[in-house]
Amino acid sequence: MVSKQLTVTNSQGFHMRPATVFVNAVSKYKSNITIKFNGNDVNAKSLMNLIAACIKFGSNIEVVAEGEDEEAALAEAVQLIEAGLGEE
Amino acid sequence: MLKGIPVSDGIGIGTVRIIKNKEVKFDDRVIPENEIESELGRFHSAVDVFCERTKKMAEEMEQSVNPKEAEIIKGHIQMISDPFMIGQIEDQIKNGTCAEKAAENTLNQFIEMFSAVDDELTQQRATDVSDIKKRLLRILLGIEEIDLGSLPAGTIIVTKDLTPSMTTEIKKENINGIVTEKGGITSHSAILSRALEIPAVLSVPEITKILKDGDSVIIDGKEGEVLSDPTDADRQKYEKARVDFLKEKEYLNTFIGKDTMTEDGYHKEVFCNIGTPKDAVTAVQKDGEGIGLFRTEFLFMDRKTAPTEEDQFNAYKKVAETLGGRTVIIRTLDIGGDKDIPYMEQSKEDNPFLGYRAVRYCLGDKELYKTQLRAILRASAFGSIWVMVPMVTNVYEMRQVRGIVERIKTKLDKEGIPYDRNIKVGAMIETPAASLISDILAKECDFFSIGTNDLIQYTMCADRGNADVAYLYKPYYPAVLRSLKTIIENGKKEGISVGMCGEGARDPMLIPLLLAFGLDDFSVTPTSVLSTRSCISKWTLEEAREVANKAMSLPTYMEVEEYLKGIVRK
Known part of the structure; x- marks a missing residue:
């Protein structure tokens, strides 16, 4: 299991469009990917759960990946969030 | 007359059509073991049909509305x-729940x-x-969706809530207005009705019960009014308002993409x-x-620690x-004791608007301010950024801020981080003190921007939220006009740019005066850009100066207001 803590820096947080970008990117990995936020474990491959989690600009989250390709999965997830989830 | 929330400007006159979503009813049956496979199949093909139809709707929408709104619909495919x-x-279906019930439970x-x-x-x-x-x-049950595309010309749609999928079918030439029981200014119904340019009033309680199919109705999307069973006089009045609105809109659209210029060709700018x-x-x-x-306050509000x-x-x-x-x-941060921000140690003040706020607070909490200024300087490498300091009352404050900015520049140089070396640092002029010393302040600022909202409040000593003194909160008082004149003229004497970012900048009664005094840029809410540009284009500087001379010679605000009402050009 690998994980990293980071802060969400795109203005919309995990709203519809950024969350879609994220889910589409991480779904190709076999590992289970979870976002820990506000005491909840959110399935990072589920758009609906991500939206319901209401992760906003400035939220502190932890991304956790567990599985055969966990290193690559975590790296891409973190890179995406740090780059602002495709927001212009 | 019924009241709701106005969300899409314009007048709609037409015939009511109540749109009711038929209740989707189904029998909650138990699926026997041997039918579970086919029930799963039924569910999956319904999802496929859903995605296929939605994709088609999104494509149509891209053509008829705009790509941004189509995104909402495309999102439905992602969600499902x-x-x-x-x-x-699937898990529920495998346990014998029928597809309808399983989908309903989860959704x-x-x-x-x-x-x-x-x-x-x-x-x-x-x-x-x-x-x-x-x-x-509906797909699972084989119920046809409502066909809004076939509604006749002159229809006013009345419904509980407009769903995104409903709006895709609307033919905008046939629909004169939209009224709903739910929704606010940022709801789908609002966004879509604005995109389609259909007048709309939302959140009118019980409207689907009050109105009936075939009723005559008038809606005013600016005031948020719904007038059922109008008289002939109402019809005439609103028909005129409707035509005027369309004419004005069409006229203002001719200013899109144009430079902002006075009639005699002096270049100005309209900002937002x-x-x-x-x-x-x-x-x-x-x-x-x-x-x-x-305004940078949004970055600092609703959070437990300061933004990095x-x-x-x-x-x-x-x-x-x-x-x-x-x-x-x-x-830069314009905040004080009236806002409760936990990580800022502000004590309760009896009079927060005269207290420890804005630049005063920032110069007291230098670490917070340095972080903000450094972030702004770094961002200046990516465009043309100016730094504006709020609530300045004396020259020393500007020197302190400029000192911090210079030290950050030296640090950024050492670290090899790019920034705009010539970044402008100026003052927001919103206190009588700043106005009175605007001649000496101008020598130490790269620009002025006048905040009329606070300038009026502080000049007239009238809280803008207090109804008892609201009559004092007007820009037409000679004291305010003299202050504006002093600020703009002193700024121009030093050759710096002078703008205005309060409500005053879009007021057609004030614009000729501001032009006469020499204002360079007018910063307004985005929806007022075109009307402000249009108003500026109607004045030559000579005409504006005549109006200003006359207005400045009048001793009471009533006379000034009365006079300026008479000279408005749009």
């Missing part, structure tokens, strides 16, 4: 394709989750899920006031020539990039 959610529904659960979140955007997604649920159930990076996009869409006021330099840098950079090299004036 959520493997986790599909899995939940209801998400509607509840989304609605329970204390965030308006997330709550709005509940409307999407509810729309998805209804459409999916914004509060978030997202607003910057609206400002560009509405043809703003820059950002005259970017990186948080701020990203927000400022984004606005700079959105504006593509055009001016972005960022106002």
Whole structure:
């Protein structure tokens, strides 16, 4: 299991469009990917759960990946969030 | 007369058509073991049909409305394709629940989750899920969707709530107005009716019960009014208002993409006031020539700790990039004891507007201020950013801020981080003190921007929120006009740019005076860009000066107001 803590820096947080970008990117990995936020474990491959989690600009989250390709999965997830989830 | 929330400007006159979503009813049956495979198949093909139809709707929408609105619909495909959610529904079917019930259970659960979140955007997604649920159930049950595309010309749609899928079918030439029982200014119904340019009034209680199919009705999308059973006189009045509105809109549209210029060819600029990076996009869409006021408070509110330099840098950079090299004036933190921000140690004050706020607070908490200024400087490498200091009352404050900026520059140089070496640092002129010393302040500022809202309040000593003294809160008092004249003329004498970012900048009664005094840029809400540009184009400087001389010679605000009402040009 690998994980990293980071802060969400795109203005919309995990709203519809950024969350879609994220889910589409991480779904190709076999590992289970979870976002820990506000005491909840959110399935990072589920758009609906991500939206319901209401992760906003400035939220502190932890991304956790567990599985055969966990290193690559975590790296891409973190890179995406740090780059602002495709927001212009 | 019924009242609702006005969300899409314009007058609609027409015939009511109540749109009711037929209740989707189904028998909750138990699926026997041997039919489970086929029930799963039924569910999956319904999802496929849903996605196929939705894709087609999105494509049509891209043509008829715009790509941004089509995104909402495309999002429905993404939502229903959520493997986790599909899995939940499949699990129930495998346990013998029928497809309808299984889908309803799971989707209801998400509607509840989304609605329970204390965030308006997330709550709005509940409307999407509810729309998805209804459409999916109709597909499973083989119920045809309502065909809004076949409504006749002159229809006013009256419904509980407009769903995104409903709006895709609307033919805008046939629909004169929209009235709903639910929804606010940022709901789908609002966004879509504005995109379609159909007048709309939302949140009118019980409207689907009060009106009947075939009723005559008039709606006013500016005032939020619904007038049922209008008289001939009403009809005439509103028909005139409707035609005037359309004419004015068509006329203002001729100013899109034009330079802002006085009638005799002096170049001016119309900027926008914004509060978030997202607003910057609206400002560009509405043809703003820059950002005259970017309020940064949003970055600091609703959070437990101060935003980091990186948080701020990203927000400022984004606005700079959105504006593509055009001016972005960022106002540094303007906050005081009236706002409760836990990580800022503010004591309760008897009079927060005369207290420890804005630049006073920032110079007292230098670490917080340095972080913000450093973020702004770093972002200045990505566009044309100016720094505006709020609530300045003396020259020393400007020197202190400029000193901090210079030291940050030296540090950034050492670290090899790029920034705009010639970044402008100026004062927001909103206190009588700053106005009175604007001649000496101008020598130490790269620009002025007048904040009329506070300038009026502080000059007239009248709290703008207090109804008992509201009569004093007007820009037409000679004291305010003299102050404006002094500020602008002193700024121009030193050759610095002078702008205005309060409500006054878009007031057609004040614009000739501001032109006469020499104002350079007018910063307004995005929706007022075109009307402000149009008004400026109606005046030569000579005519404006005549009006200003006359207005400045009148001793009471009543006379000034009365006089200026008579000279308005739009």
